[in-house]
Amino acid sequence: MERIVIIGAGQAGAQAVATLRAEGWDGSLALVGDEPFAPYQRPPLSKAYLSGAMERERLFLKAREFYREARCELLLGHPATAIDRIAKRVHLKDKGELPYDKLLLATGTRVRRCLIPGSELPGIFYLRGIADVDAMRPHFATGARLAVVGGGYIGLEVAAVARKLGLEVTVFEAMDRVMARAVSHPVSDFFARIHQAGGVRLHLKMPVQAFEGKGRLEALRAGGERHEFDLTLIGIGVEPNVELAKDAGLPCDDGIVVDDHCRCAGDLSVFAAGDCTQHTTRDGRSVRLECVQNAIDQAKHAAFAMLGKPISYREVPWFWSDQYDLKLQIAGLAWPGDRLVMRGDPDSRKFAVFHLRNGVIGAVEAVNAAPEYLMGRKLISDGTVVSPERLADTSVPMKNIA
Amino acid sequence: MPKIKYIEHSGREHEADVPVGWSVMEGAVKNLIPGIDADCGGACACATCQVYVDPAWLSKLPPKSDMEETMLDFAQELRPNSRLSCQIKVTPELAGLIVQMPKSQH
Numbered sequence: 001m002e003r004i005v006i007i008g009a010g011q012a013g014a015q016a017v018a019t020l021r022a023e024g025w026d027g028s029l030a031l032v033g034d035e036p037f038a039p040y041q042r043p044p045l046s047k048a049y050l051s052g053a054m055e056r057e058r059l060f061l062k063a064r065e066f067y068r069e070a071r072c073e074l075l076l077g078h079p080a081t082a083i084d085r086i087a088k089r090v091h092l093k094d095k096g097e098l099p100y101d102k103l104l105l106a107t108g109t110r111v112r113r114c115l116i117p118g119s120e121l122p123g124i125f126y127l128r129g130i131a132d133v134d135a136m137r138p139h140f141a142t143g144a145r146l147a148v149v150g151g152g153y154i155g156l157e158v159a160a161v162a163r164k165l166g167l168e169v170t171v172f173e174a175m176d177r178v179m180a181r182a183v184s185h186p187v188s189d190f191f192a193r194i195h196q197a198g199g200v201r202l203h204l205k206m207p208v209q210a211f212e213g214k215g216r217l218e219a220l221r222a223g224g225e226r227h228e229f230d231l232t233l234i235g236i237g238v239e240p241n242v243e244l245a246k247d248a249g250l251p252c253d254d255g256i257v258v259d260d261h262c263r264c265a266g267d268l269s270v271f272a273a274g275d276c277t278q279h280t281t282r283d284g285r286s287v288r289l290e291c292v293q294n295a296i297d298q299a300k301h302a303a304f305a306m307l308g309k310p311i312s313y314r315e316v317p318w319f320w321s322d323q324y325d326l327k328l329q330i331a332g333l334a335w336p337g338d339r340l341v342m343r344g345d346p347d348s349r350k351f352a353v354f355h356l357r358n359g360v361i362g363a364v365e366a367v368n369a370a371p372e373y374l375m376g377r378k379l380i381s382d383g384t385v386v387s388p389e390r391l392a393d394t395s396v397p398m399k400n401i402a
Numbered sequence: 403m404p405k406i407k408y409i410e411h412s413g414r415e416h417e418a419d420v421p422v423g424w425s426v427m428e429g430a431v432k433n434l435i436p437g438i439d440a441d442c443g444g445a446c447a448c449a450t451c452q453v454y455v456d457p458a459w460l461s462k463l464p465p466k467s468d469m470e471e472t473m474l475d476f477a478q479e480l481r482p483n484s485r486l487s488c489q490i491k492v493t494p495e496l497a498g499l500i501v502q503m504p505k506s507q508h
């Protein structure tokens with residue numbers, strides 16, 4: 001019987017199992033994961049799971065029966081250590097070898113470690129998996145002093161939850177604005193104001209230089225001063241898990257390079273999907289995306305390609321982030337040089353920023369503004385020419401904008 | 403646990419016991435009931451968890467939030483009894499709720 005092996009039991013891995021079976025794959029199927037858990041959702045980790053509003057059981061993407069019914073062997077807690085592409089075998093830690101006919105790499109990312117002095121002290125946490133939240137959560141006591149290093153999505157989502165739980169929160173960001181890699185200036189500025197209004201102390205352009213403490217984190221050094229804290233969350237980005245692929249001689253850059261059918265170059269049996277991949281977008285840029293949408297859609301595309309019915313990946317990427325009572329929704333990808341059009345007033349806590357490029361929308365960032373987000377996503381997908389004046393005019397409903 | 407009835411577009415029926423506090427969407431996903439994609443996992447960010455609520459039950463549900471209302475407004479195959487199933491929290495009063503899935507979520 002032919003066998004498909006999936007390495008990485010996360011969002012993309014689980015989706016691939018579902019799509020392969022739904023599309024009639026009848027061969028054998030194995031899902032290999034290094035974490036002890038069946039695939040689960042990560043977004044709630046920095047939101048409802050951290051706040052305590054969602055229990056662990058609800059994080060799992062599928063019930064255990066799903067894998068039984070899908071006749072998918074779950075090999076959890078066994079990292080893949082090497083791929084032998086000639087013998088078509090995957091080596092697992094403590095679990096021997098696994099032959100494959102087709103292989104899907106869905107290894108995701110890992111957190112970027114902070115390598116400054118003192119960064120190994122207890123009391124310093126990262127956030128990628130269930131185990132990270134479980135380790136950190138007991139320290140989230142009312143009144144505890146939390147330093148968040150890195151004002152990206154995850155850092156800011158944690159800051160919002162921590163404020164809700166009554167912690168004292170300070171964010172240290174090295175750049176001159178928050179979420180700088182991900183959102184436009186107006187959106188950065190808006191969220192900076194929201195966090196400050198929510199009681200977060202925000203230090204921009206202030207990289208942390210060192211952590212200090214006797215056997216446990218007590219303080220950090222930043223901006224030439226010593227700041228005392230009880231705990232720290234570091235959220236300074238992630239690195240793709242490409243080593244398996246790279247060691248097997250598959251082309252990697254800032255991710256495992258895939259074509260628009262999620263195939264790896266030079267090997268017809270190997271595919272990749274999700275956060276670990278780098279692909280060329282419909283507008284011709286080479287990117288590595290870190291979002292649920294891309295993990296789901298690439299996994300579907302990889303599954304289709306594995307079954308010999310490839311479809312080109314043309315989906316508009318989308319993403320969301322929840323902070324306080326605000327929902328930020330983003331569709332498309334911003335380019336440097338885009339013309340920004342503001343629709344609505346940030347002070348009303350409901351607005352959108354459109355990124356225009358050659359008359360069409362390239363991206364939209366919407367805060368509590370679902371029509372702007374959804375219509376924007378459609379207009380991006382269709383490549384519809386829009387007038388910036390109409391976009392900026394809130395008296396024109398989004399449905400009639402084009 | 404309240405029992406909820408899910409009816410696929412094809413007419414196939416499923417009944418599931420769903421814990422109080424979970425969403426109607428989670429009840430389907432965790433019980434392998436097909437027809438609800440729930441790409442965003444219940445964050446009210448994707449609109450791929452639409453269901454048609456049995457008209458008799460419609461008035462017994464808590465009202466839609468602004469966000470749900472507008473997300474639905476742009477969904478495919480919208481009907482007056484459409485809801486996003488991730489936004490319906492299961493309560494003891496909802497025992498017996500009947501929902502139907504649309505033909506497709508995309």
Ligand SMILES: Cc1cc2nc3c(=O)[nH]c(=O)nc-3n(C[C@H](O)[C@H](O)[C@H](O)COP(=O)(O)OP(=O)(O)OC[C@H]3O[C@@H](n4cnc5c(N)ncnc54)[C@H](O)[C@@H]3O)c2cc1C
Pocket residue numbers: 007008009010011012013032033034035041042043044045046078079080081106107108109127128129154241244273274275276289290291292293295318319320321322
């Ligand atoms: C705290 C947090 C909040 C987030 N919030 C959002 C959000 O609001 N919206 C959004 O769109 N996205 C969000 N994301 C991103 C989203 O979770 C990811 O894009 C998504 O999980 C990517 O799926 P994936 O399958 O590619 O990788 P993952 O889900 O990370 O799965 C990869 C799996 O492969 C395993 N693995 C790696 N190497 C090996 C190996 N050699 N052998 C075996 N297993 C291996 C990893 O341990 C992991 O379990 C968030 C992420 C985090 C961490």
Ligand code: FES
Pocket residue numbers: 427439440441442443444445446447448449450451486487488489
């Ligand atoms: S699951 Fe995404 S909106 Fe309901």
